[in-house]
Amino acid sequence: MAHLTVEPVSIPVIPVRELLPWAILGGLVMLLAIYFVGSEQGATSLINGMYVHEFVHDGRHLLGFPCH
Amino acid sequence: MVGSLILRGLIVGLVAGLLAFGCAKLIGEPQVDKAIAYEAQRDAAKGEAPSEEIVSREVQSSLGLLAGVLVYGTAVGGLFALAFAFVSGRVGRIGPRGLAALLALAGFLAIVLVPQLKYPANPPSVGDPETIGHRTALFFIMMAASIATMVGMVNLSLRLKRRLGAWNAALVAAGLFILIIAGVQLLLPDVNEIPDDFPAVVLWRFREASLAIQLVLWAGIGLGFGWLTERSASGQFRFSTPARAH
Numbered sequence: 001m002a003h004l005t006v007e008p009v010s011i012p013v014i015p016v017r018e019l020l021p022w023a024i025l026g027g028l029v030m031l032l033a034i035y036f037v038g039s040e041q042g043a044t045s046l047i048n049g050m051y052v053h054e055f056v057h058d059g060r061h062l063l064g065f066p067c068h
Numbered sequence: 069m070v071g072s073l074i075l076r077g078l079i080v081g082l083v084a085g086l087l088a089f090g091c092a093k094l095i096g097e098p099q100v101d102k103a104i105a106y107e108a109q110r111d112a113a114k115g116e117a118p119s120e121e122i123v124s125r126e127v128q129s130s131l132g133l134l135a136g137v138l139v140y141g142t143a144v145g146g147l148f149a150l151a152f153a154f155v156s157g158r159v160g161r162i163g164p165r166g167l168a169a170l171l172a173l174a175g176f177l178a179i180v181l182v183p184q185l186k187y188p189a190n191p192p193s194v195g196d197p198e199t200i201g202h203r204t205a206l207f208f209i210m211m212a213a214s215i216a217t218m219v220g221m222v223n224l225s226l227r228l229k230r231r232l233g234a235w236n237a238a239l240v241a242a243g244l245f246i247l248i249i250a251g252v253q254l255l256l257p258d259v260n261e262i263p264d265d266f267p268a269v270v271l272w273r274f275r276e277a278s279l280a281i282q283l284v285l286w287a288g289i290g291l292g293f294g295w296l297t298e299r300s301a302s303g304q305f306r307f308s309t310p311a312r313a314h
Contacts, residue, residue: 013156013158019150022071026074026146026150027147031147033140034139037136038140042200043200050122054132055127055135055136056135056139057123057128057192058128058129059133059135059136060136061190061278062092062137062189063140064183064189066187066190066195066200067192067195067200068195
């Protein structure tokens with residue numbers, strides 16, 4: 001079986017048509033999650049108050065997002 | 069197929085996020101504490117009352133930090149998986165571990181290092197609340213330019229590969245990437261809101277910590293994702309060794 005490892009590997013290609021719905025839906029949800037950690041109640045606010053900002057405060061600073 | 073890749077990305081991102089949290093707790097938090105001590109001292113010297121705490125420092129530095137880093141790590145892992153699903157098979161013949169490692173390197177460079185070189189991470193008490201909108205916009209403009217340049221240069225190197233060979237094509241693209249990024253960074257305005265008497269060592273250590281946290285996260289995602297993808301030979305998304313397909 002050892003010879004199998006040196007054979008060229010076939011690389012699967014996923015058609016864009018199949019990828020698109022995942023990219024749009026999943027991409028949006030994941031970008032929204034990053035937005036809440038990185039920018040909510042900073043430059044822009046979707047929720048009133050400062051609780052989200054204060055709660056993720058240390059992570060926001062340490063991950064390099066502009067804060068305050 | 070895409071669904072299982074994304075799930076893998078989310079899980080790897082969560083685990084890498086845990087590692088990054090350990091890094092943040094160990095080397096990041098001490099610098100945050102020093103910056104907050106400086107802020108308290110400055111406020112006291114000015115005769116201002118310390119700013120009101122909505123969330124206590126204990127929660128911010130433990131649960132809040134954990135939640136922030138895990139949510140970020142998981143989301144980056146998921147987006148990484150989406151990008152992996154797209155580039156797989158479209159950037160030449162490279163196995164899953166090599167592809168994942170290179171993709172993580174490109175992501176770290178374009179999303180973390182290049183934007184941070186222009187607009188580095190700042191500890192608490194550095195930064196004027198009045199300019200947060202301006203600074204946030206500049207940061208994301210820099211990031212968008214850097215991602216676009218990376219995508220463009222990867223494309224260019226793939227096109228040049230046949231004529232110049234893989235090494236020279238990659239070097240030409242990398243050189244152009246540096247030139248374009250240097251131009252963008254020269255054009256974008258500088259931001260410097262560091263108080264004159266802010267301790268330089270704290271600032272430097274904080275920025276080191278910030279880069280280290282991101283490095284741990286991206287390395288964890290790239291290496292972990294590649295390893296799991298190679299291992300899942302029985303899954304639908306398999307890098308198989310077919311009997312002379314070509």
